[in-house]
Amino acid sequence: MDESRWVGARVARIDAEDKVTGRLKFMSDLSFPDMLWGAVLRSAYPHALIKKIDTSKAEAMDGVVAVLTHRDVPGLNGFGIVVPDQPVLCADKVRYMGDAVALVAATTKEGAREALQAIDVEYEPLPVVDDPEEAMLESSPRVHADGNIHHHIKVERGDVDAAFRDAAVVVENTYYTPRQMHAFMETESGVATIDEDGNITVWCGSQHPFRDQLQIARALGMNPRKIQVVSTPAGGAFGGKDEITVQIYLALLALRTGRPVKIVLSREESVVAGMKRHPMKIRMKTAAAADGTLLANEVRVVGDTGAYASLGGPVVNLAIEHSCGVYRMPNVRLEGFCVYTNNGLAGAFRGFGANQVVFALETQIDMIAERLGMDKLEFRRKNALRQGDVAALGHTMTASVGTIATLDAASRCEIWARREELKAMPSAPHKKRGIGIATELHGCGLGVGLPDYGAATIELLPGGRFAVGVSCPEIGQGNTTAFAQMAADSLGCSVGDIVMVSGDSRHTLDSGTSTASRSVYTGGNAIRSAAARMREILADVAAEALGAAREEIAFGRGGVEVRSCPAGAARRLSYREIARIGEGKGRHLKAEGDFIWPVADRGLEGYFGLPHLIYSYITQVALVEVDTLTGEVEVLRAVSIPDPGRAINPAGIEAQSEGGVVMGMGYALMEDTVIEHGITKTPNFSTYIIPTALDAPEIETIIVEEPEPSGPFGAKGIGEAVCVPITPAITNAIHDATGVWITHIPATAERVYMALKEHA
Amino acid sequence: MRPFCVTVPESVEEAVRVLAKWGPEAHVIAGGTDLLVEIKEDRRSPKVLVDISRLDELRQIRVECGVKAEAGAETGRECKRTDEGEGDVVWVGALATHAEVASSPVVRKAAPLLAEACAHVGSPQIRGRGTVGGNISTASPAGDVIPPLFALEASVDVEGPRGVRSVDVESFFVGPKRSALAPGEMVLGVRFRELGPNHVSFFRKLGQRRSLAISVVSVAFAARKVRPDAFDDVRIAFGAVAPTVVRARTVEKALCGKRLDPVMARQISRLAFRDVMPITDIRGSQAYRQEMACNLLYEGLLDLLSGSPAAGARGG
């Protein structure tokens, strides 16, 4: 078995038809009889004490069924993946404009909104903490009682000071990165239903139904088994639905009213209340010897996590882990701070801390190469980690390392190979062209210290198809298609014979999150484990029915056959026939499989999740044209060269790659959630600018495969890496075109123009 | 958002009657691409929407006679050109959509800069619904249809309880989002004289991206080419750099008759500083806008001097 018929093929997404026909529903489109509309009263100030909450007027309104405040939270009034420091409903203090103060359920959407306005909240405004560096000072007002530094990490190896002393080149710069928004299609929305026994089902976009189930249970003070969470393949997430969004509000309102309740956040509410990418200020000092050998990196990262922790600590940890990128860096001093402010909320977002530091590092690398007069690609190749090398954090790179392979492919791609020629042909005399390159490695899975596991179920259905259950939700990235391909090859049937069940805490086993570039690797390994058990069960049934020895049973072509039998003889059973036999015997043909992630040879004391064992690798190249009269940057072409270990579905990798390039391009050139004094100035897509189809460059994806032995069919994760190096590839290309170094993204037309002016 | 009624008048007279009756409580709705956003955001709460989509006569784009025709007059007659500068008058109805204007052979010939501007409003969906009348009635300083109308020295035909009047386009805009429309009045359409055979024109806009971009700065230019490197009858208007769209009269005067090379074009373009007074907002700073007014004009002049046909804006 395991011959790859489906793995490696460009299989059409299994959810494509339901999506294009509209059969697949957004959670905000679900409706149930007798359903109420829920709404959330958000804070009126970025930082204030709550003196009094009076809901009596709202409760008296026609059509209002329930008004809830902190007094109505039966369990723990808090949530948060790492520390539950975010109140479900604020009791005495609000820390950002998105803080929830009260909930309403009413018979109409408008009625719910109006009731919010009738809730009387008395605040005492506090000074706003909006600068992370200032927030770190002892004298700063405190967002949380324990102080504003939520998390601090420090890693030191080698002799950094000596390395700087002896270096031929030292570059030092400060970088600023924006508060990027996930900009998923569907805002945080969903419906909760409740049955007569008090069992609650929450239908809501989610990246980890089982953890949501626990967080809901903790807030409701309820047995988690009475709570089911169902996610959806529509709507998108990108990390923005990793933390709890509206799940607890929905469950509380359903519990109180005994009726189905729906909440749909408006885009403006989503922008204010929802998660973002951590803005970071990064100071980086990097040294190299005259022959181009990198010697040392000193990094200081300050991440603005906003009002609550969520995954801020781990994000800063991963920023530190990725701050030396793919390079051998014998001497490092790396320090990171995750700081509370009243600036919204930051947490998980595709790339998880790498985007910021890789932008800084890859700019530093280009600067050093330029100072030494070395080719930028060769400089990277010279310093890249190889398998067996010791990485910056001190762990050995034991798994496959794909940097060299992706750099080799980059050196051959058209825009790199013909770069001088392409640069010499701008579309107008006042426009300038440049080509940039950048590369990264990206940790897959949760890392050392955070148990990372997967589980899958396989069941032979009466018609001969297999139901394959993996809980990691499909959130648009195409993992269920990859799961189906791996299951088909593991069972010897076709993708059409696989029915995927995912994102549902009742009908699957917990397989963890769809985050951290982990779901294909985890789910795939769990499926292989379950398939091996399933094959034993099938072999049993078939051997008995065919009167053959178990060892004689071979799998393939949608069934089993007896190996020694000449082809064409009648000693073959299709899966449909086996299902019938099983049914006749009253045997339930179902298997479970599981998988535990391998981890790096050493962890980092006190810092959960560091380091990783398995990384995916990627190099990206961009050709840009800069209009020197306006500062506009047009990305003309991009080449994306990921190493996914093994491409389970090349079309799926290309889709990830193209989406990632455009997301990383938006980060480089346009996107920023501007918050001033705690108030969001870009509350919708009229002012929060993301790239459109017309802004997207021509994108070529070249897949390089360095199989990962521990991965299913050699695969590892790719969902995050694809959006990371493209950002510095673009800013490096701007430098190549104009001579200006970009240290503050997004490189909007205005920023580029002003930098050009200063440079001239 | 408060509930509202919608009426669908069958004639301009009926529409005006309803508008007059309800006063400020009634709003005309054409494509709804501006109005519905404002209603949704509670920036406007009309009681009555007057849906003018059935008024087909306001959808027309037509050539009128050599002499400025009476406002609102129906003309199907043959038109013949008199002489240079006395060309035909073109009438674009308020309900003409951006997509219709952009692809109209009449407009593309008579006023390519207007077609160009309409081709770069919003996205295909917005251009399919948004109208010329809606764009000018919104009276945004960033409205893309307006600078070309300034450069064409167009007039706006308006009908109200007291009948029909024609307002020259510069007087129509009194402030940001404020027009000279009196209560009960509505826009019927715009009229302008076609550019002569020796006229050249362009429209350029700078947005934050290539589609669905509100202008950070826009410029419309029309002039008669008297030599390959010199113009007269220069008319230039800038968008998004003052409380209303503005004519750049300093630059116009400086350009008239001057023989241009790139250096001279650059110098004269920089005079646009004098004609604009931008503010800083989320889309751009005052300083940047000011420089961009100059540079967009300069880019356009460079294209004209090099004879490049692509003298328009990017994107769409």
Ligand SMILES: Cc1cc2nc3c(=O)[nH]c(=O)nc-3n(C[C@H](O)[C@H](O)[C@H](O)COP(=O)(O)OP(=O)(O)OC[C@H]3O[C@@H](n4cnc5c(N)ncnc54)[C@H](O)[C@@H]3O)c2cc1C
């Ligand atoms: C996503 C998006 C992108 C956009 N991009 C651009 C852009 O790039 N450039 C740009 O200039 N604009 C843009 N707009 C704004 C808008 O689309 C245009 O201004 C459009 O021309 C408005 O026309 P409408 O028919 O939709 O107006 P409506 O929304 O129907 O009306 C707008 C206003 O004008 C009034 N009105 C409409 N018709 C008349 C009339 N005949 N007489 C009197 N009053 C009238 C209405 O009462 C209302 O106050 C954009 C809008 C959106 C939503």
